Amino acid sequence: MMLRRDGARSALRPLRLLTGVLAAITALVTLSGCSLLGDRSDASGPTRNGLEKSRVVVGVLPVIDLAPLHLAKKEGYFDAEGLDVELQVTPSGPEALNKMIGGDLDIAFSSYPAFIAAQAKKVAEVRIVAESYAAKENTMMLMAGRDSPIHNPREVSGRRVAVTSTGSISDLSVKSAVKTLGGKPETIQFVPMAFPQMEAALDRGDVDAALLVEPFITKASKNIGARPVLDAASGPTAELPLAGYGATAEFVAKNPKTVAAFQRALLRAQREAEQDRTKVEALLPEYAGIDKETASLLKLGSFPSSLEPTRLQRVPDLLNAFGVIDQRINVKDMIVPLPH
Structure with missing residues (x-):
């Protein structure tokens, strides 16, 4: 998404805490002596292949979305471009954004709302350098417990629904779908919690439904008989x-060849992951802690290999429509064109 997974240390899907990013950004802004758009102080000089930098630090999470990144690193696609890509695990997408703005990361993985919020709040000029993950049918499911009173989408109105956060793709996707189907999204009682906590909350009846992503959809169905609503x-x-890779406008301007090399290597892996899910399944136990059986059963979203403005524009428009941001952001201005 990005739809986050905030606070979860195991494999999660692409939803992120928009409120968390705003808090993190606010805290960052108040730190004296911190350059909001500063590049890393240890930037290397010109390298082989004519790159401005050979070492690039990328903030990551142990989530399904990042399978192509790990594939590119494992198969040597970054090496072939003259890049030494260091993966630095962060607690959340918003925290990765925070570190990127502060100069501790060159590129950050996050759900799109975090990037768009930073842009809308004028905290930083953020650029989207590559896509990571997009939703497919049955990859973002509102699930009800075995004894939940919810049996159809209209019955979600007025009920308690677990989401990773409010003001993010997590709750906005539920609101949008419920509204389309004739329900009353404004009456839903959203209960923020981390994905790993939702299965138990459903089983106890603490919430009537939960917005789950993989691998939690598969696990909840298997473990407690959770049913899709x-x-x-x-x-x-x-x-x-749902999610992608961002960098500051300053980093992109200073390192155009480095960014293009990163894009080329990652896009090669994105295409392979999209065409052959077995490559994704093989990697998930290694970096995301998903067992092989679950990896073979879970539903995968898509791994896009384009940066098409019209499609990406849907995210800021959704945030604007539900009042999360108070202005229309033109996502085209945030996109770094892909190399030919």
Whole structure:
């Protein structure tokens, strides 16, 4: 998404805490002596292949979305471009954004709302350098517990629904789908919690439903008999772009050849992951802690290999429509064109 997974240390899907990013950004701004758009002080000089930098530090999470990144590193695609890509695990997408703005990361992985919020709040000039993950049918599911009173989407109105955060793709996707189906999204009682906590909350009846992503959809179905109520990636949110890679405008301007090399290597892996899910399944136990059986059963979203403005524009428009940001952001201005 990006739709986050905030605070989860195991494999999670692409939803992120928009409120968390705003808090993190606010804290960052108040730190004296911190350059909001500063490049890393240890930037290397010109390198082989004519790159401005050979070493690039990328903030990551142990989530399904990042399978192509790990594939590119494992198969030597970054090496072939003259890049030494260091992966630095961060607690969340917003925290990765925070570190990127502060100069501790060159590139950050996050759900798109975090990038768009930073841009809308004028905290930083953020650029999207590559896509990571997009929703597919049944990859963002509103699940009900075995004894939940919810049996269809209209019955979600007025109920308690677990989401990773409010003001993010997590709750906005539910609101959008419920509204489209004739429900009353404004009456839903959203209960923020981390994905790993949702299965137990459903089983105890603490919430009536939960917005889950993989591998938690598969696990909840298998462990407690959770049942689907609503595909949150349907209707207006079908195939919604969820997460990608961002950098500051200053980093992109100073390192155009380095960014292009990163894009080329990653796009090669994105295409392979999209065409052959066995490559994704093989990597998930290694970096995401998902067992082989679950990896073979879970539903995968898509791994886009383009940066198409019209499609990505759906994310800021959704945030604007539900009042998360108070202005229309033109995502085209944030996109770094892909190399030919």
